[in-house]
Amino acid sequence: MFKRFFLSERNVLTAIIINAIIICWMYFPQYRHHEWLEMVDHFFLIFFIVEAIVKIRVLGGKGYFGSKWNQFDFFIVLGSLPSLLTSFITVPNTSLLMILRLFRLIRLIRFIRFVPNLGQILAGLARAMRASVFVLLALVFLNFMLAIISCHFFAGVAPDFFGDPLVSAYSIFQMFTVEGWNEIPAVIAANAGEEVSPFLLGMMRFYFVLVVLLGGIFGMSLANAVFVDEMTMDNNKILEEKIDTLQEQILELKELLKNK
The missing domain is CATH 1.20.120.350 (Voltage-gated potassium channels. Chain C)
Structure with missing residues (x-):
């Protein structure tokens, strides 16, 4: 006992x-x-x-x-x-x-x-990681490039977000997640004061909208799409096999009907 x-x-x-x-x-x-x-x-x-x-x-x-x-x-x-x-x-x-x-x-x-079908899930996860690696690398390089650009232009006016390349990279990643991204241009506009022309403020806002579109909307969505597609590939293969089997059975049935 x-x-x-x-x-x-x-x-x-x-x-x-x-x-x-x-x-x-x-x-x-x-x-x-x-x-x-x-x-x-x-x-x-x-x-x-x-x-x-x-x-x-x-x-x-x-x-x-x-x-x-x-x-x-x-x-x-x-x-x-x-x-x-x-x-x-x-x-x-x-x-x-x-x-x-x-x-x-x-x-x-x-x-x-x-967890049911754990082996299948882990295999799908590994496959999805392999398929997503190039998309993720592209996002990393995009983050790095935008971090340097943002650090160059906004380090003085928004040091909390772009004071150095590492802080800047974190801020850009935050914008990629579309989490509170609008607060960053608002802080920059507030810190800039009236010295900056409305045109430059508009260009600044356009730049950050572009960052969100490139990294957050297109980049992250593409990474998610590739990841999910690879994760569900096993299910798709099973469905394809069933469809192929069904088609073969239909063809066999047609042949039998013709012979009769």
Whole structure:
């Protein structure tokens, strides 16, 4: 009964979920370093240690470590062990231990195992990444070019957005996502004051509209289209195979009708 409890994937996943909730709870300001929550968290860590020991004893070393998921779980639990020190000794700086505790949240990845057609999804994802790489590179080069141009013209008037090439590249990427892009030309117009002619302000706004169109509307849309098309290619192939089979059956049926 004891061994079966720890060998049950459902029980382990339930413990992982509850532990994740406890860790999340501990990050609310009023519950940081809460004694009872710390104890519950340590209980779950001990639970995972016992789980690993039971599985190693039942499956054997080769059987246990032969599974990639078990290796993943073992090293996550092993990395969390130092957080138990807080129960026995006073640790002056617990920030590193808190980071090690967060590693246990990574075990939630185990739920991926239960995703239907996971292999097909991962294959589609890899195929989509390969197909999108040139589009993404084109977007990177476009971002780089526009970042340098924007840095040249607007570094003085809007240093928060275009003060240096890296900040400028981030601002251009933000515009590619069409997230709050209109705030940037508004800030530039406000900082420029009345010294700049309306014509130049209009050209500035036109430039940023062009940036959004090139990178945000056309560029990102193209990248999304290529990515989604490659992801769904397996489904298209299945449909094509079914259509081909159906056409062959129709042709065979026609031949039978002709012979009669």
